[in-house]
Amino acid sequence: MREIRVDQIIQKISQMCIDCNYNIGKDIEDALARAETNEISPIGKSIISDLLLNSQIAKDVQMPICQDTGMVVVFVEIGQEVHISGGVLEEAIQQGIRDGYEKGFLRKSVVSDPLLRINSKDNTPGVVYYELVAGDQLKISLAAKGFGSENMSKLKMLKPSDGMEGVENFVLNTVKEAGPNPCPPIVVGVGIGGTVDKAAQIAKKALFRNVDESSPLPHISELENRLLEKINHLGIGPQGLGGVNTALGVNVEIYPTHIAGLPIVVNINCHASRHAVAYL
Amino acid sequence: MSIIKIQTPLTDESIQNLKAGDQVELSGTIFTARDAAHQRLIETIRKGEDLPFELNGSIIYYSGSSPAAPGKVIGACGPTTSYRMDEMTLPLLGLGLKGMIGKGERSQEVIEAMQTHKAVYFAAIGGAGALIARAVKKNDVIAYDDLGAEAIRKLEVEEFKAIVVIDAHGNNLYETEPVKYKATT
Numbered sequence: 001m002r003e004i005r006v007d008q009i010i011q012k013i014s015q016m017c018i019d020c021n022y023n024i025g026k027d028i029e030d031a032l033a034r035a036e037t038n039e040i041s042p043i044g045k046s047i048i049s050d051l052l053l054n055s056q057i058a059k060d061v062q063m064p065i066c067q068d069t070g071m072v073v074v075f076v077e078i079g080q081e082v083h084i085s086g087g088v089l090e091e092a093i094q095q096g097i098r099d100g101y102e103k104g105f106l107r108k109s110v111v112s113d114p115l116l117r118i119n120s121k122d123n124t125p126g127v128v129y130y131e132l133v134a135g136d137q138l139k140i141s142l143a144a145k146g147f148g149s150e151n152m153s154k155l156k157m158l159k160p161s162d163g164m165e166g167v168e169n170f171v172l173n174t175v176k177e178a179g180p181n182p183c184p185p186i187v188v189g190v191g192i193g194g195t196v197d198k199a200a201q202i203a204k205k206a207l208f209r210n211v212d213e214s215s216p217l218p219h220i221s222e223l224e225n226r227l228l229e230k231i232n233h234l235g236i237g238p239q240g241l242g243g244v245n246t247a248l249g250v251n252v253e254i255y256p257t258h259i260a261g262l263p264i265v266v267n268i269n270c271h272a273s274r275h276a277v278a279y280l
Numbered sequence: 281m282s283i284i285k286i287q288t289p290l291t292d293e294s295i296q297n298l299k300a301g302d303q304v305e306l307s308g309t310i311f312t313a314r315d316a317a318h319q320r321l322i323e324t325i326r327k328g329e330d331l332p333f334e335l336n337g338s339i340i341y342y343s344g345s346s347p348a349a350p351g352k353v354i355g356a357c358g359p360t361t362s363y364r365m366d367e368m369t370l371p372l373l374g375l376g377l378k379g380m381i382g383k384g385e386r387s388q389e390v391i392e393a394m395q396t397h398k399a400v401y402f403a404a405i406g407g408a409g410a411l412i413a414r415a416v417k418k419n420d421v422i423a424y425d426d427l428g429a430e431a432i433r434k435l436e437v438e439e440f441k442a443i444v445v446i447d448a449h450g451n452n453l454y455e456t457e458p459v460k461y462k463a464t465t
Binding site: 040041043044047050051053054055057058061062063064065066067068069105106107108109117119121146148151179180181182183233234235236237239240241242243244270271272 | 301316343344345346347348349352355356357358360361363383384385403405406407408409410411413414427428429430441443445453454457458459460461462463
């Protein structure tokens, strides 16, 4: 048994919330730099230059890249040899979010009840998923998920006979309908298979993968490339004002499913795809 | 492309001359309001009470900034997606709202009301909150402080960069630009 204290977790989560909101990931920065080079729309090119300038300012001044500092989503992989001491894991994660959003001057964007809509004033709770794995480590993957893009996400229970073509059409139509709203160039997370909830969960998980990283499965990696090309042929472009950079990447995750179904979820992320990974 | 400098409040004449695609720099006063603040504004109008700021001639910026760090005027303050405010925008245009800054499409009803009442819709770059913050010189909450990030703020801005995306004649950059880059295959 390896012991991990909750105060280590609180501190780590707090630091990750601040870091990912101030410092854009290298995968996104590189992808934006490539987009700046190959964008043919003059408006689009100038928008991408401004986005790169924006991430530089955020980094230099240490302030958030975007005012929507998101709702926090955490995937925790707990090694079964780990013993959490000094408190409760879930509470530690929420406390870490609370601390990070306060210390980092991040926006508190969470309402405690979706219908009564009273701001919780500390950005909690975040959405936390747990997975029990082998080993004695704790892996924390954290994202600050903006909602302009979250709102453009979609689910559909396709028929098995819809197959690959049905999948591609659904993704393309979702991106087309989203248009300028999710702050393109976007990152597209796709979850295929499982149940209605599993498809949504793996679509979210897909957004944690770097945009320059392909699926290890050949047919899925080909699907990702095909979708990226087709999406960038839509013409939507940076901020929806036209261009050849509508998406920076497409990440697809799959899971086994039932003989009667082909669930699919498209979870869209903005260009400020903020995610971080840490090990304790 | 040349940049058009605009001083608030917007006049009908300056609005008539703005065309979709124009790049502008706004200086003067703008008011932030997003979802919850719009709901309250509409409620206030319904009750026949006074609004917290003079709507006639004003510009509303759909934005909820992040908190200002010590020594800073404001935190990140980019635009939020505008369509969520569409229905609530119609009565505001009727009462003299002249400009909106946000991002993303507007409904046909809003575009038509903009033509009827002579108003303009600007886009700021979504996700460029740190860059946009440099244009904000003064930042005061003037209403609905209890809404936190959604309170109404009066911002004094200098050379706030924006693009006219839908003008008062119904021209819409979101319709005219993307088709130019759509691949035919």
